[in-house]
Amino acid sequence: RKEVEQDPGPFNVPEGATVAFNCTYSNSASQSFFWYRQDCRKEPKLLMSVYSSGNEDGRFTAQLNRASQYISLLIRDSKLSDSATYLCVVDSSGNTPLVFGKGTRLSVIA
Amino acid sequence: EAGVAQSPRYKIIEKRQSVAFWCNPISGHATLYWYQQILGQGPKLLIQFQNNGVVDDSQLPKDRFSAERLKGVDSTLKIQPAKLEDSAVYLCASSLGQGGVTQYFGPGTRLLVL
Numbered sequence: 001r002k003e004v005e006q007d008p009g010p011f012n013v014p015e016g017a018t019v020a021f022n023c024t025y026s027n028s029a030s031q032s033f034f035w036y037r038q039d040c041r042k043e044p045k046l047l048m049s050v051y052s053s054g055n056e057d058g059r060f061t062a063q064l065n066r067a068s069q070y071i072s073l074l075i076r077d078s079k080l081s082d083s084a085t086y087l088c089v090v091d092s093s094g095n096t097p098l099v100f101g102k103g104t105r106l107s108v109i110a
Numbered sequence: 111e112a113g114v115a116q117s118p119r120y121k122i123i124e125k126r127q128s129v130a131f132w133c134n135p136i137s138g139h140a141t142l143y144w145y146q147q148i149l150g151q152g153p154k155l156l157i158q159f160q161n162n163g164v165v166d167d168s169q170l171p172k173d174r175f176s177a178e179r180l181k182g183v184d185s186t187l188k189i190q191p192a193k194l195e196d197s198a199v200y201l202c203a204s205s206l207g208q209g210g211v212t213q214y215f216g217p218g219t220r221l222l223v224l
Contacts, residue, residue: 004152034212043201043215044153087152097143097166098213100152 003027006088006101014109017078021104023088024070032091033064033071038103039084047073047086078108112136114216116202122222128190131219135183135204141165143213144177144187145201153201159185160208192223 006023013019025033033050048055050062050071061074075082088101115134123129135142140161145153156175158165162182170177174193179185189196199220203213 008150043217045215046212049212097155097158100145100154102150102152 003099004088004090004101006086006104008102008104010105010107012107012109013078015078015080017108018074018076019078019106020072020074021086021088021106022070022072023101023104024068025088025090025099026069027090027092028066028069030069030090030092033062034089034091034098035060035062035071035073036087036089036100037084038087044087044100075106078106080108080110082106083108114202114204114214116200116216116219118219119217120220120222122224123192124224125194126191128188129192129221130186130188131200131202131221133185133187133202133216135185135202136214139204139206139214140182141205141208141211142179142185143203143205144185145203145215147199147201147218149198156187158208165208189221192221194223197221197223 035047036044037047038044050064054063059076063072085103085105087103089098091098117132142159144156147153156170157167157177159179162179177187199218201218202216205211205213
């Protein structure tokens with residue numbers, strides 16, 4: 001089982017739709033979780049951290065399920081500008097390196 | 111605040127040639143990372159520095175890749191000799207600390223090995 005697994009997509013959704021991505025991780029000792037966004041031919045940028053209690057930032061909601069070892073990202077009211085690749089990132093513990101998933105590609109269509 | 115700077119932005123070389131990439135992290139960031147991102151993949155960590163010391167280089171192909179951060183600020187990554195499979199984007203990132211902290215990425219160097 002890979003350390004971090006994501007559905008590569010692409011997810012093609014119309015503007016205004018709600019879309020959800022899941023990501024599973026293999027290391028049960030993992031402590032920190034993030035979603036990064038990467039636009040085409042650009043560098044990754046932090047979208048949001050994922051907290052145990054779940055957290056929301058505007059149209060974006062992140063959830064963590066430790067028992068099942070997955071995290072999710074929900075995007076409501078999709079905008080054309082949300083089109084990007086969303087990278088699931090897991091930090092196993094303390095000072096170990098972050099592990100990036102392959103990313104899920106989202107295309108929001110007018 | 112200035113971001114992470116990288117140069118060159120693009121590089122085309124032939125296999126068996128050498129190439130070097132440069133990175134200047136955000137001022138005050140002690141931790142510097144070099145990642146390799148092959149098309150369609152997520153970034154893969156090559157090496158992590160804390161100041162001028164190596165924290166993790168377990169995924170660095172040491173027979174051909176080397177990196178240094180001599181003064182604990184900017185860093186260079188070298189490939190010698192390059193192989194076709196080294197074609198990728200090389201991303202540098204920096205962070206204030208280690209572990210679960212936000213990493214800030216540079217624009218990357220896109221390498222094509224012919």
